[in-house]
Amino acid sequence: MQTIYNHVIINNIEWSRQMKRTDVLSWDEYFMGLAHLSAKRSKDPSTQVGAVIVSDEHRVVSIGYNGFPNGCSDDEFPWDREGDFSCTKYPYVVHAELNAILNSKHDLRGCSIYVSLFPCNECAKAIIQSGIKRIVYESDKYATTDSTIASKRMLKAAGIELYQLPYCIDLKVEKHANE
Numbered sequence: 683m684q685t686i687y688n689h690v691i692i693n694n695i696e697w698s699r700q701m702k703r704t705d706v707l708s709w710d711e712y713f714m715g716l717a718h719l720s721a722k723r724s725k726d727p728s729t730q731v732g733a734v735i736v737s738d739e740h741r742v743v744s745i746g747y748n749g750f751p752n753g754c755s756d757d758e759f760p761w762d763r764e765g766d767f768s769c770t771k772y773p774y775v776v777h778a779e780l781n782a783i784l785n786s787k788h789d790l791r792g793c794s795i796y797v798s799l800f801p802c803n804e805c806a807k808a809i810i811q812s813g814i815k816r817i818v819y820e821s822d823k824y825a826t827t828d829s830t831i832a833s834k835r836m837l838k839a840a841g842i843e844l845y846q847l848p849y850c851i852d853l854k855v856e857k858h859a860n861e
């Protein structure tokens with residue numbers, strides 16, 4: 683980044699002052715980026731989802747990703763999507779949004795939740811009951827499914843603000859040797 687200086691006069695002395703950095707992440711980019719970072723912890727082989735709950739003062743109050751409940755080993759419970767219901771992931775997995783809500787020690791009333799995928803109907807119920815007032819999401823790839831249609835019906839009835847980011851965050855975590 684190019685360093686920019688401006689000149690200010692303080693007590694009749696001219697100072698050359700370095701300007702602040704301007705190429706920083708926006709709040710939306712920052713919180714959705716955190717959601718993607720959290721998603722990278724998920725063991726789900728098909729869909730990694732992350733969620734971040736943020737107060738109206740731009741403070742992160744909770745974070746989560748999709749995974750099995752405590753004590754339910756990733757090595758013992760199935761990640762399959764097809765087959766007998768009890769042999770798929772669906773009865774066991776806790777979605778990112780619900781994990782973020784359950785992980786929180788804070789009152790979530792008035793908060794926003796950033797989530798990389800539009801919440802399902804089960805998470806929508808938990809979001810509404812927690813007092814979260816705004817959902818910021820990226821992908822809506824299951825928009826035509828019964829779950830998402832039911833989710834939107836409840837969220838709209840409850841007056842939850844829905845905002846789809848006009849872009850997707852592509853987060854890459856690279857490790858390099860220490861110097």
Ligand code: ZN
Pocket residue numbers: 777778779801802803804805806
């Ligand atoms: Zn869900």
